[in-house]
Amino acid sequence: MPEEDLIDIKFRLYDGSDIGPFRYSSTSTVDMLKQRIVSDWPKGKTITPKAVNEVKLINSGKILENSKTVGQCKGPLGEIAGGVIIMHVVVQPSLAKAKTEKKIDDSPRKIVCSCSIL
Numbered sequence: 001m002p003e004e005d006l007i008d009i010k011f012r013l014y015d016g017s018d019i020g021p022f023r024y025s026s027t028s029t030v031d032m033l034k035q036r037i038v039s040d041w042p043k044g045k046t047i048t049p050k051a052v053n054e055v056k057l058i059n060s061g062k063i064l065e066n067s068k069t070v071g072q073c074k075g076p077l078g079e080i081a082g083g084v085i086i087m088h089v090v091v092q093p094s095l096a097k098a099k100t101e102k103k104i105d106d107s108p109r110k111i112v113c114s115c116s117i118l
Contacts, residue, residue: 026071
């Protein structure tokens with residue numbers, strides 16, 4: 001693989017720590033990057049992704065789509081020779097889990113009207 005097709009990427013976590021840098025082909029997909037993040041997630045963090053779909057990658061202010069390649073995502077700053085691209089990692093727990101927890105919390109409550117007409 002030619003050297004110019006390889007891109008160095010570092011992943012910045014919510015607390016300012018980093019995972020990487022790792023060297024990726026420009027044809028690698030965002031989904032592949034997310035799989036690497038989940039498998040290499042540091043132990044002992046308060047927030048930990050359990051699945052790839054809980055991870056969002058942000059580069060140049062844009063949330064990256066899973067089907068895009070690294071070559072399609074790199075911005076003009078990625079063109080600097082020897083530069084490392086920093087992508088921000090956001091962990092969002094799945095909505096199904098959040099909805100289930102909310103239903104459990106809401107179920108014991110009763111709606112009582114306290115309106116008074118004068």
